[in-house]
Amino acid sequence: MSSRRDLHGFEEDLRWAVDFDPADPRLGLDWAECSSDRITRRTLLRLAVAAGALRYLAPLMRPAPVLAQAAGRPGGELKAAWGVREFTNLDPAFINQVVQFQVTSNVLGGLTHIDAGLVPRPDLAENWEVSSDGLTWTFKLRRGVRWHNGDNFDADDVLYTFNRTRDPQAGSIHRSILDPFERAEKLDPFTVRFTLKEPRAALLVKITERSSGRALTIVNRRAIQQMGREYTRRPVGTGPFRITEHRLGERLVLEKFPDYYVKDRPLLDRVTIFNIEEPATLVAALESGQVEFINGIPEALFPRVQANRDVTISEADDPGFQALFFNMRNDKQQKIGKASLPTDDNRVRLAMARGMDRDDLIRRALFGRAVPAFGPIPKAQKLYFRDLSQTSPQRFDPEEAKRLLAEAGFGRGFSLKMLVSTAVRRRGEVIADIYRRTLGLNIELEVVDFPVQVQRFDQGQYELLQIGSGGDPDPDDSIDDWFWTSAKFNTFGWSNKQVDALNEAQKQTADIQKRVRWVQAAVDLIAKDAPAVFLFHGKDSVAYRKNVRGFVHIPGLRDLDAVTVR
Amino acid sequence: MQAYIARRIIYSLLVMWGVATLVFFMMRAIPGDPVQAFVGFEGDPAAVAQIRRNLGLDQPFIVQYVKWMGRLVQGDLGASIWNRQAVTVLIREALPRTLALALLSFAVAVAIALPTGIVSAIRKYSLADHAFTFFAFLGLSMPDFWVGIVLIIVFAVRLQWLPAFGYEPLGMGFWPWLSHLILPSVATGTSFAAILARMTRSALLEVLREDYVRTARAKGLRELAVILRHALRNALIPVITVMGIAFALLLAGAVVAENVFAIKGVGRLLIEAIINRDFPIVQGTILVIAGIFVFSNLTVDILYALINPRIRYVD
Numbered sequence: 001m002s003s004r005r006d007l008h009g010f011e012e013d014l015r016w017a018v019d020f021d022p023a024d025p026r027l028g029l030d031w032a033e034c035s036s037d038r039i040t041r042r043t044l045l046r047l048a049v050a051a052g053a054l055r056y057l058a059p060l061m062r063p064a065p066v067l068a069q070a071a072g073r074p075g076g077e078l079k080a081a082w083g084v085r086e087f088t089n090l091d092p093a094f095i096n097q098v099v100q101f102q103v104t105s106n107v108l109g110g111l112t113h114i115d116a117g118l119v120p121r122p123d124l125a126e127n128w129e130v131s132s133d134g135l136t137w138t139f140k141l142r143r144g145v146r147w148h149n150g151d152n153f154d155a156d157d158v159l160y161t162f163n164r165t166r167d168p169q170a171g172s173i174h175r176s177i178l179d180p181f182e183r184a185e186k187l188d189p190f191t192v193r194f195t196l197k198e199p200r201a202a203l204l205v206k207i208t209e210r211s212s213g214r215a216l217t218i219v220n221r222r223a224i225q226q227m228g229r230e231y232t233r234r235p236v237g238t239g240p241f242r243i244t245e246h247r248l249g250e251r252l253v254l255e256k257f258p259d260y261y262v263k264d265r266p267l268l269d270r271v272t273i274f275n276i277e278e279p280a281t282l283v284a285a286l287e288s289g290q291v292e293f294i295n296g297i298p299e300a301l302f303p304r305v306q307a308n309r310d311v312t313i314s315e316a317d318d319p320g321f322q323a324l325f326f327n328m329r330n331d332k333q334q335k336i337g338k339a340s341l342p343t344d345d346n347r348v349r350l351a352m353a354r355g356m357d358r359d360d361l362i363r364r365a366l367f368g369r370a371v372p373a374f375g376p377i378p379k380a381q382k383l384y385f386r387d388l389s390q391t392s393p394q395r396f397d398p399e400e401a402k403r404l405l406a407e408a409g410f411g412r413g414f415s416l417k418m419l420v421s422t423a424v425r426r427r428g429e430v431i432a433d434i435y436r437r438t439l440g441l442n443i444e445l446e447v448v449d450f451p452v453q454v455q456r457f458d459q460g461q462y463e464l465l466q467i468g469s470g471g472d473p474d475p476d477d478s479i480d481d482w483f484w485t486s487a488k489f490n491t492f493g494w495s496n497k498q499v500d501a502l503n504e505a506q507k508q509t510a511d512i513q514k515r516v517r518w519v520q521a522a523v524d525l526i527a528k529d530a531p532a533v534f535l536f537h538g539k540d541s542v543a544y545r546k547n548v549r550g551f552v553h554i555p556g557l558r559d560l561d562a563v564t565v566r
Numbered sequence: 567m568q569a570y571i572a573r574r575i576i577y578s579l580l581v582m583w584g585v586a587t588l589v590f591f592m593m594r595a596i597p598g599d600p601v602q603a604f605v606g607f608e609g610d611p612a613a614v615a616q617i618r619r620n621l622g623l624d625q626p627f628i629v630q631y632v633k634w635m636g637r638l639v640q641g642d643l644g645a646s647i648w649n650r651q652a653v654t655v656l657i658r659e660a661l662p663r664t665l666a667l668a669l670l671s672f673a674v675a676v677a678i679a680l681p682t683g684i685v686s687a688i689r690k691y692s693l694a695d696h697a698f699t700f701f702a703f704l705g706l707s708m709p710d711f712w713v714g715i716v717l718i719i720v721f722a723v724r725l726q727w728l729p730a731f732g733y734e735p736l737g738m739g740f741w742p743w744l745s746h747l748i749l750p751s752v753a754t755g756t757s758f759a760a761i762l763a764r765m766t767r768s769a770l771l772e773v774l775r776e777d778y779v780r781t782a783r784a785k786g787l788r789e790l791a792v793i794l795r796h797a798l799r800n801a802l803i804p805v806i807t808v809m810g811i812a813f814a815l816l817l818a819g820a821v822v823a824e825n826v827f828a829i830k831g832v833g834r835l836l837i838e839a840i841i842n843r844d845f846p847i848v849q850g851t852i853l854v855i856a857g858i859f860v861f862s863n864l865t866v867d868i869l870y871a872l873i874n875p876r877i878r879y880v881d
Contacts, residue, residue, distance in 0.1 A: 040861075085838060089650045096606045171616040173605055229650035247659065248649060249829040249838075250733070276731055276828040280715045285730045288723040451598030451843045454607060489607070 017045035018512050020384070076565045077270040078548065080293040081285050086249035091232035092217035093165055093172035098470070102295060102558040103273065106254060106266075107148075108217045108237035111139055111158070122266060124153065124218055124238060134196075141190040146243035146259045147220050155186040160221045170557075177215040212254030240266040240561040249275050254560075266561040267550070286311065286543060292565065293544040293551075295558055299369045305543050314553040318540040319380035321373050321478065322468030323532035324418070324431065327460065337460045343464075347408040349530040353394035355401035355438040356431075356533050359408045367428040370536040375523040376469070376478035378537045383512065384475050384519045393528045398438045413440035418464040420445060420454045428466055431535075460491040468535075475519045482505050483526050494531035512566070567871065576866055578860045580750035585856045586638065586849065590631055600647040600843040621647060634849070643850035648842055656835060661854075663733050664831035667754065667823060668816040670747050674755030675762055675812075683766025687774065688786075688793065690773070698763065705720050706762035710819055714753035714826035721749060732827040750823035757814055762805065769801040 029046060041248065084099045092108060094102055096273040111125040144151035162184045165172045182195045188292040224237035234243040241254035254271040274291060276282040279298035283305060285291045297305050305311055326343040326481065333339040358372035374392035376566045377384050389395060405411060420428035425447050432443035443464070449454070456462055469477065469489075481488055485501040499522050506518040528535070542553055548566040552559065601618050618624045622633065637644060643653035682702070686695040722730035728749055734742040773779065774797055782792045821833030832851060839847035 086649070098603075168616060171613055171620060173610065173613045175613065176610060229645065232650060248651060248656070248826070248829065249834070268784050274732060275830075276830065278826050278828065281718060281731050281826055283830055284715075284718045284723050288718075288726060290722070290732075343752070357852045449598060449841050449843075451600065451603030451841070454603050455598055457607070458602070 002427075012043035013045055014565050016042050032440075035271060042385050057239050073564060073566075074264070074267045075269050077272070078268050078293060078560065078563060078565050079272050079274070079291045080295070081274040081276045081282055081284045081291040083276060083298065084293045084295075085280065086275055087246070087252060089232050090235045090243075092215075092219060093170065093174060096173060098556055099295065102556075103252065103254075104217070104235065104237070105239075105425055105557055106241045106271075107239045107243055108235060109239050110217050124158075131332045139186070139192045139194070141192065142261060145238050147223075147238055148236045148257055148281045149220065149223055151222055151239055153218075153219060154189045155192045156189075157220065158192045158216075159184055159186050161216060161218045164219065164224075165215045172215075174215045175462055229359045239397075241271065251275065267564045268560065271560055272421070286545065289545065292548050293542075295542060297369075297541045297543050302367055302369055302541075308326065310546055311543050312546055312548075313543050314551070315539050315541040317371075317379045318538040318551060319378045320468060320469065320470040321376045321378055321537055322466070322535045323373070323376070323537060324356075325462075325465045325467060325492045325532040326475075326494075326530075327465075327492050328465055328531065329460050329491075331493075335459065336463060340410075341463060342410055342414045343416070345408045346529060348410060349533075350393065350528070351404035351408070351410075351439065352435070352441075353401075353402045353527075353530050353533045354397045354404065355435060355441075356394075356535065357398075357434050357438065358536060359395050359396075360434055361427070361430055362536055365427040366425070366536065366538075370538050371542070373534040373537050375527050375534055376482065377475060377519070377523055378478070381475060383516055385522075386520060387402045388523075388527070393524075394530065394534060401439060404468070413442065415442040415444065415447050418466060419453065419456060419462040420447055420466045421450050422447055423450070424466060426556060431466065457491055460493065465492070466535075470538075474509055475515075479503055479519065479522055479526075483522070483531065492531060494529075496525060496529055499525050499529075570577075570866055570871060572597050574810040574864055578864050581860055582853065582856060586635075586853055587631075589849050589852050590845075591627070591632065592626055593840075593843065596843075598843045600845060604648050605845055623647075626682065638853075643853070645844035646839075646847050647844050653846050656847060657851060657854050660830055660832045662735070663829050664778055664817065664820050664824070664833060665831065666733075666747055667750055667820050667831060668741075669818050670751035671755040671758065671819065671823075672812055675759040678755070678759040679762035679766055684770060684793070684798070686763070687770035690771065695767075702760040702763045705756045708757070710757055710822040711826055713756060714750065714823055717749045724788075733827075733829045746829075747841050750827040750829065753826070754816060754819040754823045757819065758812065761815075765805055766801070768808055769804045770797060773797045773801040798839045814859075837865040 029043060047492075073320070082099055084097070087100055088097075088105055089095050089100055090104050090107070092104060095104065109123045111123060111128075112262065113121050113123040122142070124142055124145060126142040128137060129137040130137050139158075141153070141155060141158065147153060164170050166175060166178050168175070179342070180196055182197045185193045185195075187193055218238065219231075220236045224231050227234070227236075233246045233248060236242070238261075240260045242257045243252060244255045244555060245251070245253035252273045254273070256266050256269050260266070268391075273286070276285060277300060282294055283298065283301045286294050286305070286306060287310075288312075306313060326349055327336065327341060328344060329335060332341065334471070343352070362370045362372065364470060371379070372389060374388040374394050379385050379387075402411075418428055418432065425445070428445045428447065432445060435441040435443050446462075453467075457465065457467065469482065480503055482488075482490060484490070484500045502518045502525070503523040506515050506522065540556060542551070544551060549564050549566060550562045552562060601614055601621070601623060605614050605617065615624070622630060625750070634644065641654075643657075645652050646656065682698040686698045689695055693792075718730045721728045721793075729746050732746055734746050738741045776797075779792060779797055782796050783789075787795075817833060820831055821837055824831040824834040825837075832855065835847065836851045836855075838844075839851065
């Protein structure tokens with residue numbers, strides 16, 4: 001299959017999806033078209049666009065290139081390594097890291113599963129119907145599906161999962177994802193009906209979303225009751241692989257589940273995933289052949305991996321942004337012991353934005369593996385992203401920056417403390433160095449452990465904070481989560497009435513053209529008022545040896561069911 | 567005698583209790599909350615509060631302390647806040663790795679240090695002595711971390727003689743077990759070897775100046791016999807003392823090797839738990855390590871007393 005042809009088809013579908021009359025309550029569709037047997041990629045896109053829920057699909061916006069490769073023979077074993085200390089939680093209710101989901105996506109299933117072509121493939125639901133008012137969704141479940149522990153899958157499992165995620169006692173961190181649901185009912189052993197509070201085109205997408213664990217990834221009641229805490233180490237699922245061994249922090253072994261309902265899948269007999277946190281060792285393990293697949297390439301070692309002729313690299317844009325946040329709270333005296341900071345003056349903030357040489361930062365701290373950012377919207381949000389490198393009020397201009405600083409009365413510079421986590425110490429040092437050279441500022445680094453960073457971020461106890469956002473498929477993740485008065489991550493005390501109004505409007509509208517305009521207007525205002533200096537958007541990369549075939553890179557995921565090893 | 571042993575046992579238990587209490591309160595005194603860290607930035611405050619309630623972390627410290635102590639005397643070290651696994655299980659899995667690494671590092675260190683130290687002392691100021699001294703300081707100066715990575719690149723990537731990372735339990739075969747431990751042991755052992763070599767050299771030099779050595783020579787013994795039969799034995803006393811703290815030094819070195827070579831040993835377990843503020847693991851692990859030290863000291867004290875009845879500590 002030609003990847004270029006598929007990409008072209010995709011662009012066409014996207015164009016079609018966007019082109020409709022937003023005032024039309026049926027969105028130019030029949031609800032019946034949402035039923036499983038008729039749904040197509042462009043219908044899904046239309047729904048997502050209309051619901052302003054392109055968010056859930058955007059990371060998949062670039063269909064993964066399916067390279068023309070000779071398929072390998074089934075069987076065999078893959079040795080892989082993830083650059084993460086341990087897989088702390090594999091219980092979907094508690095998953096809070098993408099790396100965890102990269103594992104469970106091979107082990108657990110949902111009602112649907114999006115494939116590389118962006119069509120929601122029926123997974124545990126065989127087909128579904130939507131009522132004409134869009135409030136009732138009836139799912140017919142697949143028969144003959146077995147759990148890894150021998151149980152038979154049926155509607156009770158779906159209801160159990162639904163109730164468990166919603167149960168405040170269970171403490172799932174994804175509870176709020178199910179807020180739009182009014183209730184779930186079992187109509188018969190293989191039929192479940194969901195009733196919504198209001199019609200939500202995004203429902204289908206929500207059930208398939210994968211960026212922060214899935215609220216409706218189906219879990220096994222008997223296993224949870226029997227295993228208790230162990231379940232989060234070796235979850236029992238319905239996916240192509242089952243976990244047969246998990247030595248926490250060392251290795252995790254996936255074995256082919258012979259009763260998987262898709263015939264001929266998975267192709268591998270066994271996958272061993274090692275935990276190698278040390279970047280140099282991760283890459284060395286790939287180079288020596290001790291592992292054949294690594295889930296990410298440390299930035300500093302990218303050139304070495306690239307130069308290696310035995311290794312294939314797959315790179316995608318990571319939807320997210322990294323920025324340097326100022327502290328504009330009213331209670332600064334209480335939080336950081338200073339009633340005011342030089343950065344309270346908008347000119348100073350803009351000066352720091354214009355004094356940031358992003359290309360230099362990316363080269364020195366990220367070894368080139370990123371693109372400059374001038375706002376929170378990443379490239380992956382195709383409809384909303386604009387290239388602002390020539391026009392942004394935050395673009396690098398050291399002369400202008402110095403002028404602004406002088407105008408604000410800080411021509412001689414000043415001192416500030418920057419809070420960074422241990423993981424990005426180097427980045428912090430480069431940032432401080434850049435400011436010393438361009439503006440004569442004295443930025444002191446405060447390097448803290450992650451738990452301390454979380455605490456101080458929550459409390460607003462910082463002068464400058466380097467932090468960012470990941471897995472942002474939609475402007476709601478980029479703007480609504482951060483840049484308005486009551487945003488959940490707005491611990492930096494920034495408030496701008498105009499942006500508040502624009503955000504309110506953009507998150508409720510189904511009119512895509514209006515939404516784009518409002519989002520972009522908001523981004524312009526945010527850049528100018530500069531609650532943060534936007535730094536860069538990162539990359540999601542995978543590397544594997546040439547004998548590994550059939551891997552399809554869906555950004556953020558590492559699905560291995562079609563992989564073979566020669 | 568029995569009173570002596572009983573007193574030593576009581577003191578040991580007191581020390582253990584002191585360590586446990588100190589660690590308990592120190593971990594809670596430093597900034598950073600485990601549940602908040604575990605949930606991350608995304609978590610909603612209600613979920614965080616619920617998890618804290620489920621784990622009993624919302625109760626006053628003293629209540630938590632009493633409960634923890636109660637479980638402790640029953641041998642229950644609690645469960646990790648992050649991954650909910652029993653601390654005893656985590657430690658039981660990690661300990662063999664660290665012990666194997668420490669033991670082999672020790673063997674490497676001794677194998678390098680004793681011969682070179684002896685030769686250095688005997689052929690004082692010779693070329694060999696200067697060369698060994700140079701390499702000893704080199705070994706001391708090179709960070710274990712860097713040595714480890716270089717060893718991986720040379721022996722695993724380029725030569726492909728040994729694995730680059732990981733640990734295989736003995737049950738999987740002797741060579742797999744050994745081959746995974748060679749590089750990390752060399753990385754850890756070389757810096758300790760340097761210390762040991764210098765100690766051996768100076769201790770032996772001291773002893774060689776003693777009168778009884780002169781007597782031995784005067785008696786007409788061959789130089790080799792003098793050294794091996796008379797001098798070395800006495801020279802080894804301070805060396806053995808140093809070896810006694812070898813365990814502590816190697817445990818520290820093991821943390822670095824465990825990190826570079828991705829071995830889930832006690833060192834790594836502890837460091838990661840501290841970073842994550844995972845109180846039960848930190849408490850449990852430090853208690854186990856302290857227990858090992860205390861127990862071995864206790865054993866040594868008792869053995870001394872048994873061997874030489876004149877030895878008693880002033881109680």
